[in-house]
Amino acid sequence: MMKKLVFTTALLGVSGLAAAAPQSATQSAAQSAAFKLPRFETTRLPNGLTVMLMERREVPLISVRAVVKAGAVNDGAQAGLANLTGDAILLGSTKHDKAAIDEAFDFRGALLSGGSATEQTTVQANFAKADAAALLPLFAEIVQQPSFEAAELDKLKNRKVSGLKQAKESPRQVAGTYYRSMLYGDAPYASPAGGTVNSLSALKRDDVRGFHGRYFRPDNAAVIVVGDFDPAAMRTQIETLFGQWRADGPAPQRADYGKPLADKPRVWLVNKPDAIETTFVIGGPGIARNDPDYVPLQVLNTVLGGRFTSWLNDELRVNSGLTYGANSAFAPLAQSGIFTMSSFTASAKTEAALDLALKTYQRLWAQGKEGGIDKATLDSAKAYVKGQFPPRFETGEQLASLLGDMYALDVDRAQIDNFMRDVDGLTPAKAKQLVDKHFPRTNLQMVLVGKADDIRKVAAKYGDVTELEISADGFKPAAK
Amino acid sequence: MHGKLVKFAAAIAVTAAASVLAGPAHAAFTADQVRTFTLANGMKFIVLESSTIPNANMYTFWKVGSRNEAPGTTGLSHFFEHMMFNGSKHYGPKMFDRTMEASGGSNNAYTSSDVTVYQDWFPATSLETIFKLESDRIAHLTIDPKMVESERGVVLSERSTGLENSNIRMLMEDLNSVAFSAHPYSWPVIGFESDIKAWTQQDLVDYFRTYYAPNNAVAVIVGDVKADQVKALATRYFGAIPKRAMPPAVKTVEPEQKGERRLFVAKPSATSANLMVAWKAPRADSPDYYALSVLQSVLTEGKTSRLYKALVEKQLATSVGADATDGFDPGLLYVFAVAASGVEGAKVEKALLDEIDNVVKHGISAQELQAVKNKKLVNLYRAQETISGKAQQLGNYETFFGDWRKLFDAPAEYEKLTPADIQAVATRYLKKSQRTIGMLAAKEE
Numbered sequence: 001m002m003k004k005l006v007f008t009t010a011l012l013g014v015s016g017l018a019a020a021a022p023q024s025a026t027q028s029a030a031q032s033a034a035f036k037l038p039r040f041e042t043t044r045l046p047n048g049l050t051v052m053l054m055e056r057r058e059v060p061l062i063s064v065r066a067v068v069k070a071g072a073v074n075d076g077a078q079a080g081l082a083n084l085t086g087d088a089i090l091l092g093s094t095k096h097d098k099a100a101i102d103e104a105f106d107f108r109g110a111l112l113s114g115g116s117a118t119e120q121t122t123v124q125a126n127f128a129k130a131d132a133a134a135l136l137p138l139f140a141e142i143v144q145q146p147s148f149e150a151a152e153l154d155k156l157k158n159r160k161v162s163g164l165k166q167a168k169e170s171p172r173q174v175a176g177t178y179y180r181s182m183l184y185g186d187a188p189y190a191s192p193a194g195g196t197v198n199s200l201s202a203l204k205r206d207d208v209r210g211f212h213g214r215y216f217r218p219d220n221a222a223v224i225v226v227g228d229f230d231p232a233a234m235r236t237q238i239e240t241l242f243g244q245w246r247a248d249g250p251a252p253q254r255a256d257y258g259k260p261l262a263d264k265p266r267v268w269l270v271n272k273p274d275a276i277e278t279t280f281v282i283g284g285p286g287i288a289r290n291d292p293d294y295v296p297l298q299v300l301n302t303v304l305g306g307r308f309t310s311w312l313n314d315e316l317r318v319n320s321g322l323t324y325g326a327n328s329a330f331a332p333l334a335q336s337g338i339f340t341m342s343s344f345t346a347s348a349k350t351e352a353a354l355d356l357a358l359k360t361y362q363r364l365w366a367q368g369k370e371g372g373i374d375k376a377t378l379d380s381a382k383a384y385v386k387g388q389f390p391p392r393f394e395t396g397e398q399l400a401s402l403l404g405d406m407y408a409l410d411v412d413r414a415q416i417d418n419f420m421r422d423v424d425g426l427t428p429a430k431a432k433q434l435v436d437k438h439f440p441r442t443n444l445q446m447v448l449v450g451k452a453d454d455i456r457k458v459a460a461k462y463g464d465v466t467e468l469e470i471s472a473d474g475f476k477p478a479a480k
Numbered sequence: 481m482h483g484k485l486v487k488f489a490a491a492i493a494v495t496a497a498a499s500v501l502a503g504p505a506h507a508a509f510t511a512d513q514v515r516t517f518t519l520a521n522g523m524k525f526i527v528l529e530s531s532t533i534p535n536a537n538m539y540t541f542w543k544v545g546s547r548n549e550a551p552g553t554t555g556l557s558h559f560f561e562h563m564m565f566n567g568s569k570h571y572g573p574k575m576f577d578r579t580m581e582a583s584g585g586s587n588n589a590y591t592s593s594d595v596t597v598y599q600d601w602f603p604a605t606s607l608e609t610i611f612k613l614e615s616d617r618i619a620h621l622t623i624d625p626k627m628v629e630s631e632r633g634v635v636l637s638e639r640s641t642g643l644e645n646s647n648i649r650m651l652m653e654d655l656n657s658v659a660f661s662a663h664p665y666s667w668p669v670i671g672f673e674s675d676i677k678a679w680t681q682q683d684l685v686d687y688f689r690t691y692y693a694p695n696n697a698v699a700v701i702v703g704d705v706k707a708d709q710v711k712a713l714a715t716r717y718f719g720a721i722p723k724r725a726m727p728p729a730v731k732t733v734e735p736e737q738k739g740e741r742r743l744f745v746a747k748p749s750a751t752s753a754n755l756m757v758a759w760k761a762p763r764a765d766s767p768d769y770y771a772l773s774v775l776q777s778v779l780t781e782g783k784t785s786r787l788y789k790a791l792v793e794k795q796l797a798t799s800v801g802a803d804a805t806d807g808f809d810p811g812l813l814y815v816f817a818v819a820a821s822g823v824e825g826a827k828v829e830k831a832l833l834d835e836i837d838n839v840v841k842h843g844i845s846a847q848e849l850q851a852v853k854n855k856k857l858v859n860l861y862r863a864q865e866t867i868s869g870k871a872q873q874l875g876n877y878e879t880f881f882g883d884w885r886k887l888f889d890a891p892a893e894y895e896k897l898t899p900a901d902i903q904a905v906a907t908r909y910l911k912k913s914q915r916t917i918g919m920l921a922a923k924e925e
Binding site: 003004060103105107128155159162168169171173272274275276308314319322324383386388391394470 | 532533535562565574577582584587589603606629631632633634635636637640644646647747748752783793818821850857859861864868
């Protein structure tokens, strides 16, 4: 039982990356300015593979990950294909079967996982320094020569299908997926990363092999190693293990993955008949991950819904006791992004909570005594964001994940290195400009997951209502 | 295990064992880097200087949890934890969080059946502000009746959102009430709804006086600070808070369980059965702790663990897990599994219990034990990769094992275990008469 709920990641359901939302802060400008991304080297092998190495000697651990520029946006009509492929990588290589791989990693206390988000698919491992010589070759094998053994693939698929059904037992796990689907309509960014029960069930071994063949190629991938190693020796080992990887034909190109649609206020009411509370997400279009305003917007969002004393949490939780927690976030993707406010409340209090969230949100545009972001509030948010920044990049895994995002989502390292400076540079006047420019003020979009019979009338207050059954396949209304 | 797997595994096993364990078992820090001092009022501080990032943590462990409650006041420890953020003499309602966040810090707190822990994460330059805030609420908490009322809504929402979103939590709450007939571990840490609605102002005031005495706390500070500076600040801000009588002991001893117990929980939206089996287990500082911890890993940690192979690989379940809460009194070792779509809960239960019987009857292999020893060591590194991980470890060992130094004995404690030791604890604790089996599903089979 905690004082606060930390639920940003789960509720957004966007991707681990987008949800790596910024919270943070410091009093001493001098000390915080000292924080820079630790030194690392980036090289490109003749076959096109990007290699990033960052030496860290704190603990005798090594984090390694292969990052491929492909994800749910590349699924097409086969939602869940990238995700299944990312996990299926772990089912063994052409030289070692799944049992052998599992035993090799598990015996050494190593962690090995795969997965896929919206725009990147990763295979990652974390192990003791002393085990690098034994495990790196296996890691290289499964990335480059996965077997996708049929029986194991079937088992994995069945497990994931069960998991998709189970996720709908928890509104918090799926509200963000409905919300993204609502905002992006038929665009690739709407595709649910995990797929749907029907789409996943229909996938075949050849689909997975095809996806791997199209996207797992050295000129579309990076290998990242962070931890306790000798850089020269590690460089040689990575070159040996990945240097023979070959790409056929032209590298995949990115398409237009879509922009959020918010031409009028809309409500998706997702019926969960035994719900005792309403879980809600409200918002509209946001920004891309590499937007030049990304950092100052983290500060502004901190004021609105990014920390405990934020306006949303203060009003919905502290002042009124309507909920255990309320927050907001920009969920950025490579090309565009969405903005969300989210919370939950007892079914009977749905209207009170929604009205209060909307009223609180409008304070961003209020003037003078009525609201707006005054200097003291802004200074506090700036200190908070700076002070909470260094622990976000404390572990090898965190740093490897950051380097992966930089590669897959074109995040410039300047965004990290200039973080403190960009936070410091935010003034009340600039804040006002950024609020007007980036926070969607009208035509708000809303997803409500709850007991429809109890909240149907309330839902109609906020826009055109579309009703969905949570037990139905997928995350959007059935095609008519 | 399959033949092919054993063969391959054995070949690499030898080198792995040598490579992980033959080297110096260097943790990220050593015992001689840890400084401790105790103020005249009995409040103990543990300090570790660590300058990898310009930040620091302060974790304060209070020996009060739901085991200190009684029917009618269930959930009070947790509710009080919330009230500790709602105003003190120099920092009125909301000012604790506002002050901390304005100086770059964030915080949280948690309550278990045994302890309440406050966690502050902040830039090291804000250390003095943190000491001011923490000491003021311990010395001079004000309990505002208006804040009590709004906080009731928050905790009721916390309770209902947990039940809405987590089947395992719903199941565990009911299972505890069946597994324990007398001991306070029987009720949920968050408390019953009716009790949450019923606290009086006096309950809260009394709670503060009884449990929040400096001599009932241990504070751990890890980060880019100097131990001398911490000691000076601690003395200045906490030193004058008077020592008080230690809280009353928990007297209830759970009577011996005489046979298997069962329960069923209906949740209409459950798409598959959730199974939880819990066995009576000893208190945290039992000599059996390390062997039980290994047993738990053998059963559920990793893709080669017994239950993962027996349930998930065989497509009976989508996930398995285990938990054992550190406690001052004898508690439970929980194992749980979520059935795969279309698989009856009873089938998962049988497979799970068969595997348990297998471990009891035949023990575990040297290879399995070595794998767990390797995991424990690598996990130790992972925990010590962050300043908060270090603070949590030091605080846990000090609180539940009586001495933070025992953290440094852990690798040797694991290393000396044999397969026979693991089978012995499996035989001692994983008995039918000592287990409670809970099932959650849309409807009873």
